[in-house]
Amino acid sequence: MNAQMKRGFLEVCVLASISRQDSYGYQIVKQVPRILQLTESTLYPLLKRLEAAGFLTVYSVEHNGRLRKYYHITDAGIQHINEFLREQNDIIAIYEYVKRGATS
Template sequence: MAIPINTELLDGCVLAILSQEDYYGYAITQLVQQTIPISESTLYPVLRRLKKQGWLTTYDKPFQGRNRRYYQLTPNGLQRLSEIRSDWELYKHQIDWLMKGNQDE
């Protein structure tokens, strides 16, 4: 059974990938799919939303006679990623605490 992925977590995954280097949409999908079962049709609206919020920019680059749209993290996107990472650490710690039966570490 797969655990549902919330929007903030998916945003964080995309922003984290793009914090390493710029990627085009299909490549981002492939990288996310290595860990999370997600379809391309789910990811492209996420990319558009992140761009609309100012966390990503895009540029086109020719590839084999056509253009690929690359996504790039903005400074605001990097700040958002930092916030999501902080939230994730707290959430992960709380879930670990519950799953371990409230045992002291």
């Protein structure tokens, strides 16, 4: 998958993963579709950007004697997912246009 396209999908997939339940880094990596090839080194800068944008909040919980950061989606994060979903028809129209051009 194209790197630019992947980056756009990663953001909403991470938010979608967190929208199901509060989560931590390793768990998010496991939940996001494999085709996106999300790694922890890619995830943490993305989580920081999403937090800075107000799409999620962070809190810590002790787990096995260590603090683990959990991420919680905000109303703005849910709104961002909904905006992405509203664009679905536009994205499908672009794919259909490209498909028609490629098969002509």
